[in-house]
Amino acid sequence: MIEKSENIASLEEQFNQRIANGETIEPNDWMPEKYRKQLVRLISQHAHSEIIGMLPEGNWITRAPSLRRKLALLAKVQDEAGHGHYLYSSAETLGTSREEMFDQLHEGKAKYSSIFNYPTLSWADMGMIGWLVDGAAIINQTTMAKCSYGPYSRALIRICKEENFHKKQGMEIIATLIASGEKGKAMVQESFTRFWWPTLMMFGPHDSNSPNSADMMKWKIKLKSNDELRQRFIDMTVDQALAWELRIPDDKLKFNETTRSWETGEIDWEEFNAVINGSGPCNHERLEARRNAHDNGKWVRDAARAFEEKQRLKNKSAA
Amino acid sequence: MSESKNDQLDLWEVFIQESDNSPHQHAGSIRAADAETAIQNARDVFARRGKTKNMWVVKSEHIIATKPEDIPSFFDQASDKVYRHPQFYKHTLDDELWKKP
Numbered sequence: 001m002i003e004k005s006e007n008i009a010s011l012e013e014q015f016n017q018r019i020a021n022g023e024t025i026e027p028n029d030w031m032p033e034k035y036r037k038q039l040v041r042l043i044s045q046h047a048h049s050e051i052i053g054m055l056p057e058g059n060w061i062t063r064a065p066s067l068r069r070k071l072a073l074l075a076k077v078q079d080e081a082g083h084g085h086y087l088y089s090s091a092e093t094l095g096t097s098r099e100e101m102f103d104q105l106h107e108g109k110a111k112y113s114s115i116f117n118y119p120t121l122s123w124a125d126m127g128m129i130g131w132l133v134d135g136a137a138i139i140n141q142t143t144m145a146k147c148s149y150g151p152y153s154r155a156l157i158r159i160c161k162e163e164n165f166h167k168k169q170g171m172e173i174i175a176t177l178i179a180s181g182e183k184g185k186a187m188v189q190e191s192f193t194r195f196w197w198p199t200l201m202m203f204g205p206h207d208s209n210s211p212n213s214a215d216m217m218k219w220k221i222k223l224k225s226n227d228e229l230r231q232r233f234i235d236m237t238v239d240q241a242l243a244w245e246l247r248i249p250d251d252k253l254k255f256n257e258t259t260r261s262w263e264t265g266e267i268d269w270e271e272f273n274a275v276i277n278g279s280g281p282c283n284h285e286r287l288e289a290r291r292n293a294h295d296n297g298k299w300v301r302d303a304a305r306a307f308e309e310k311q312r313l314k315n316k317s318a319a
Numbered sequence: 320m321s322e323s324k325n326d327q328l329d330l331w332e333v334f335i336q337e338s339d340n341s342p343h344q345h346a347g348s349i350r351a352a353d354a355e356t357a358i359q360n361a362r363d364v365f366a367r368r369g370k371t372k373n374m375w376v377v378k379s380e381h382i383i384a385t386k387p388e389d390i391p392s393f394f395d396q397a398s399d400k401v402y403r404h405p406q407f408y409k410h411t412l413d414d415e416l417w418k419k420p
Contacts (some may be wrong), residue, residue: 096325158347162368305352307352
C-alpha cells in the first residue's frame with residue numbers, strides 16, 4: 001500500500017512537471033484523478049451550455065424579421081450544436097460516456113451557463129446574445145484554448161474560429177435596430193437592461209468564492225481568474241455601449257483613472273445562486289425542452305441503426 | 320426517461336485534407352451507425368465552412384496507436400545511427416577520396 005501511494009506521488013510530481021513545462025496532456029497519459037474529474041465537470045458543463053444555449057435562440061428562428069436574418073440565426077444555432085458535439089467528444093476521451101453526461105443534464109444534476117435560464121422576449125435579444133453573451137464566451141474560450149488538456153484545447157480553437165461570426169451577426173442586429181430610429185433603439189435599451197447583469201454573472205463567483213480555483217490554476221485548466229476575465233469584458237463592452245449611447249443599468253459604474261478600468265456596482269449573487277441552482281425564470285422550461293428533444297429524437301437513432309443493419313445484410317448477401 | 324447505457328452510435332474519426340497536396344489532418348470525431356452517414360455527418364460538422372478537398376472517416380476502434388509509456392523506447396532517436404543524417408557525411412569534392420590514382 002505504502003509503495004503504491006509513493007508511486008502515485010512520484011507520478012503526480014512528473015505530471016506537475018509536465019504541466020509546468022507547458023506540455024499538453026493527452027487522453028491516455030497518466031493524470032491525477034482530481035484533474036480528470038475537474039476536467040469532466042468543466043467540459044461537460046460547457047457542452048451542456050452550448051446545447052441549452054440553442055433554445056433561447058431557437059425561439060426566434062420562425063420569427064426572424066427577414067430571410068437573411070433567419071439564415072444567419074439558423075447557421076448560428078447549427079454551430080452551437082456542433083460546439084456541443086466537439087465538447088462532449090472531448091469529455092468522452094476522459095472516460096465519461098455521453099449518456100452519463102446527458103442523464104446528469106436531463107435529471108437536473110448538471111450545471112450549465114446561468115445566462116440561458118433567462119427568456120428571450122424580443123428580437124433585440126438575438127442581437128444581445130451575439131454581442132454580450134457570445135462576447136463574454138469568446139473572452140472565456142480564447143483564454144481556455146491555451147489550457148493543458150489537448151482535446152479540450154483543440155475543440156476550443158475550433159469553436160473560437162466560429163464564434164466570431166456569432167458576435168458580429170449580433171452586433172449587426174443591434175446596429176441596425178439603433179439606426180432604425182427611436183423605437184428600435186428603445187428595443188435595444190430594454191434588452192440591454194435585462195441582459196447586462198446576467199452577462200456579468202456568466203464569469204462566475206468572485207475569486208474569493210471560487211473553491212476549486214487554486215488547483216485548476218496550477219494544472220492550467222483555468223488560466224485567468226473569474227474577476228480578471230469579467231473585468232476585461234466590462235472594459236471592452238462599456239465602451240461599445242457608450243458608443244451606441246446606451247444607458248448602463250448601474251448607478252455605481254465609474255471610470256477609475258488610475259487603473260484605466262471601469263468599476264461596477266456589486267453583482268446580485270443571490271440571483272446568481274438561485275438561477276444556477278435551478279430557480280431561474282426558465283430553468284424548468286429549458287430542461288423540459290431538452291428532455292423532449294432527446295426522447296423525440298430516439299426514432300432517428302433507431303432508424304440509423306436499422307439502416308446500418310439493412311446495409312450490412314445487403315452487402316453480405318451480395319458477396 | 321433515460322435509455323439504455325449504450326444509446327450512442329459508433330464513434331468515427333474524421334481526417335480532412337484542406338487543399339491540393341496537403342496532408343490529411345485529424346479534425347475531430349463524430350457518431351454514426353454506418354459509413355455513409357458517417358461521412359455525411361462529418362461534412363455537416365467539420366466542413367461547413369472553409370476549404371475541404373478530401374475527407375476520410377475511419378471507425379475509432381480501427382485506429383492502432385502507441386501508448387504514452389512507449390515513447391522513450393519505441394521512438395528512440397537512435398542517436399548511435401548518425402549515418403542516417405546528411406551531416407554525417409563530411410567529404411567535399413576536394414577530398415582525396417574522389418581523386419583518381
